[in-house]
Amino acid sequence: MPKAVILLSGGLDSTTCLAYAKQQGFECYAISFLYNQRHRAELEAAKVVAQHYQVKKHLVFPLDSAALAGSALTEKDIEVADYSGETVIPATYVPARNTVFLSVGLAWAEALGAYDLFIGASCVDYSGYPDCRPEFFEAFQKMASLATKEGVEGRPITLQTPLLYLSKAQTVLLGLSLGVDYSMTTSCYRLNEKGEACGRCDSCVFRKKGFAEAGVADPTKYY
Amino acid sequence: MPKAVILLSGGLDSTTCLAYAKQQGFECYAISFLYNQRHRAELEAAKVVAQHYQVKKHLVFPLDSAALAGSALTEKDIEVADYSGETVIPATYVPARNTVFLSVGLAWAEALGAYDLFIGASCVDYSGYPDCRPEFFEAFQKMASLATKEGVEGRPITLQTPLLYLSKAQTVLLGLSLGVDYSMTTSCYRLNEKGEACGRCDSCVFRKKGFAEAGVADPTKYY
Numbered sequence: 001m002p003k004a005v006i007l008l009s010g011g012l013d014s015t016t017c018l019a020y021a022k023q024q025g026f027e028c029y030a031i032s033f034l035y036n037q038r039h040r041a042e043l044e045a046a047k048v049v050a051q052h053y054q055v056k057k058h059l060v061f062p063l064d065s066a067a068l069a070g071s072a073l074t075e076k077d078i079e080v081a082d083y084s085g086e087t088v089i090p091a092t093y094v095p096a097r098n099t100v101f102l103s104v105g106l107a108w109a110e111a112l113g114a115y116d117l118f119i120g121a122s123c124v125d126y127s128g129y130p131d132c133r134p135e136f137f138e139a140f141q142k143m144a145s146l147a148t149k150e151g152v153e154g155r156p157i158t159l160q161t162p163l164l165y166l167s168k169a170q171t172v173l174l175g176l177s178l179g180v181d182y183s184m185t186t187s188c189y190r191l192n193e194k195g196e197a198c199g200r201c202d203s204c205v206f207r208k209k210g211f212a213e214a215g216v217a218d219p220t221k222y223y
Numbered sequence: 224m225p226k227a228v229i230l231l232s233g234g235l236d237s238t239t240c241l242a243y244a245k246q247q248g249f250e251c252y253a254i255s256f257l258y259n260q261r262h263r264a265e266l267e268a269a270k271v272v273a274q275h276y277q278v279k280k281h282l283v284f285p286l287d288s289a290a291l292a293g294s295a296l297t298e299k300d301i302e303v304a305d306y307s308g309e310t311v312i313p314a315t316y317v318p319a320r321n322t323v324f325l326s327v328g329l330a331w332a333e334a335l336g337a338y339d340l341f342i343g344a345s346c347v348d349y350s351g352y353p354d355c356r357p358e359f360f361e362a363f364q365k366m367a368s369l370a371t372k373e374g375v376e377g378r379p380i381t382l383q384t385p386l387l388y389l390s391k392a393q394t395v396l397l398g399l400s401l402g403v404d405y406s407m408t409t410s411c412y413r414l415n416e417k418g419e420a421c422g423r424c425d426s427c428v429f430r431k432k433g434f435a436e437a438g439v440a441d442p443t444k445y446y
Contacts, residue, residue, distance in 0.1 A: 061287050063327075089372050095333035096326060099370045103319060103326035104286075110318035136369040143362035147322045147354045149312050 001027040003114035004160070005105050008032050008058070010045030011187045012207055013163055016175035017120030018053055020162050023178055029112060030055040031105055035063040035094070041195050045186045052184060061104055080189045083205035090127050090202060092189060098131035102140055102159070109157050110148050117144075118160045125168040125206040137161050168210025176216060183219035196223040224250040226337035227383070228328050231255050231281070233268030234410045235430055236386055239398035240343030241276055243385050246401055252335060253278040254328055258286040258317070264418050268409040275407060284327055303412045306428035313350050313425060315412060321354035325363055325382070332380050333371050340367075341383045348391040348429040360384050391433025399439060406442035419446040 188197035
């Protein structure tokens with residue numbers, strides 16, 4: 001079986017992405033990042049999901065927070081706002097986060113001998129983060145092809161973004177067709193101590209909308 | 224003073240690069256990586272260099288080694304070979320290392336509000352690593368411009384590679400013109416316990432050649 005590295009946050013998208021990669025016949029290596037994020041419960045969810053899908057290895061990669069600072073997701077004194085629908089980049093944007101995550105994923109893929117690197121990003125129901133746009137992923141692919149030994153040898157590591165053009169509802173339906181149990185996943189930026197979701201941050205709003213538009217029950221517990 | 228982030232290994236190139244950035248009028252933020260590299264003495268050198276140049280901050284960033292594995296620089300059971308002059312990518316290549324280092328540097332630059340990111344790479348006297356070639360840096364710049372808030376806002380973070388087309392001798396001469404004391408720096412992949420250099424690995428051979436061709440005394444202690 002060919003190997004693949006999958007970025008796994010424990011949220012709805014990355015879990016669907018892992019289920020998809022598994023269904024495509026890949027031996028899956030999941031990687032999650034510990035970057036002082038507010039929503040640590042994500043990591044617990046990622047562990048449950050990784051175990052459920054019996055990934056070959058689940059790497060929890062610590063990233064010193066000083067270099068990923070200045071975001072509402074990493075700084076306690078910056079507030080996570082309710083979803084506003086505005087088109088500006090929100091305070092929850094973490095500097096160059098996907099670039100760092102994908103770079104480490106690329107390094108691990110190269111070290112493992114994996115030729116596929118999956119990320120469950122979408123540019124449809126999303127917060128307008130620059131590093132979730134198709135043009136970013138295209139540029140990352142070009143860079144990655146030049147950066148690695150595999151690229152030089154003519155078989156670059158392929159960045160796989162199967163959810164990129166899917167709405168949240170389409171992602172939910174894809175996941176359900178793959179048998180994903182979304183009660184394992186968590187998306188909220190402001191989870192309470194019981195792991196219940198706020199229902200009002202960007203991430204919650206997109207998630208709720210996804211289940212509603214897909215016409216399926218939302219297993220999320222809201223406070 | 225505009226801020227700049229400088230990747231600093233404590234070697235000849237990155238030290239010259241820091242001296243150059245400082246001379247260009249930047250307030251310098253240095254970042255070094257702890258990635259289970261053989262040559263930890265580099266980090267000690269980096270600390271000395273950072274202090275000497277009174278950088279605003281020196282961040283030592285730990286990177287879990289599992290994702291940067293499979294190289295002679297990170298695995299004790301893979302041997303660092305003597306310089307061979309061959310054109311193949313040597314065993315000292317670390318998977319996607321510059322991609323990861325630059326990505327973290329990019330994130331830190333964005334968090335700091337720095338618009339310049341320096342790396343002292345050269346494609347002249349080098350080991351043929353794919354991620355030291357001009358086309359890689361060009362692709363990284365394009366990706367970085369799309370990845371960040373600054374890029375979206377029309378003022379992308381600029382990747383600065385002042386040594387890219389300099390031979391090692393030219394780098395040494397540039398550094399000496401800037402007053403660099405190269406006895407602070409260390410380049411060897413196989414330093415002994417006293418911090419003395421082997422004189423035979425790729426890194427030593429290029430360094431020695433640089434001093435020889437520049438016609439200046441080599442302050443390196445060899446065993």
